[in-house]
Amino acid sequence: MVDCNICKIVDNEVESKKVYEDDSLLAILHPKPAALGHIVLMPKEHFPIFENIPNELVIHMFNIASKLSASIFASMGVQGTNIFMQNGVPAGQTVPHAVVHIIPRAENDGVSLEWDPKTLDLEEMSTIELKLKEETKGITIKEEAEQPVMVTKKEIQLPSEGETKPEGDIKKDDENYLLKQLERMP
Numbered sequence: 001m002v003d004c005n006i007c008k009i010v011d012n013e014v015e016s017k018k019v020y021e022d023d024s025l026l027a028i029l030h031p032k033p034a035a036l037g038h039i040v041l042m043p044k045e046h047f048p049i050f051e052n053i054p055n056e057l058v059i060h061m062f063n064i065a066s067k068l069s070a071s072i073f074a075s076m077g078v079q080g081t082n083i084f085m086q087n088g089v090p091a092g093q094t095v096p097h098a099v100v101h102i103i104p105r106a107e108n109d110g111v112s113l114e115w116d117p118k119t120l121d122l123e124e125m126s127t128i129e130l131k132l133k134e135e136t137k138g139i140t141i142k143e144e145a146e147q148p149v150m151v152t153k154k155e156i157q158l159p160s161e162g163e164t165k166p167e168g169d170i171k172k173d174d175e176n177y178l179l180k181q182l183e184r185m186p
């Protein structure tokens, strides 16, 4: 077994302030937050980095991240949220368990997640563009044999119950999804 503080939280060995829970995910208030209401959303199963998380759970996790962000807007009256992962040690990951952060943001709140824009060599940019394009050619989304992740809370709905859709429908679904998201914006 890995000695993992996030797993200890999931197993209730370490106390936490839980704000959301279902069969596969747990969301808690960060004990050392960047701002009041800073949420940490974690898969209950131990996955070290983002790329280890199965497709269905990634979909579910980011759906829930969106709902948690909406909950922050609705309950805290803030003007924004940052939603991000620290994937790998150089990216600031301090626990060996992939989690998503959702941080409430207000004007002049003193939280800093910005970077100094770099001016890069155009040739260097083109080289990496080609390398990435070559690599992303191989991307396929495989259907996973396992059951789709079930949600216990009624009001949260997954976009599909594991059904496959022809690629042509994806754009339309995305548009519907965006419209739905806009409707619940503060």
Ligand SMILES: [Zn+2]
Residues within 6 Å of the ligand: 004, 005, 006, 007, 008, 045, 046, 047, 096, 097
């Ligand atoms: Zn863990």
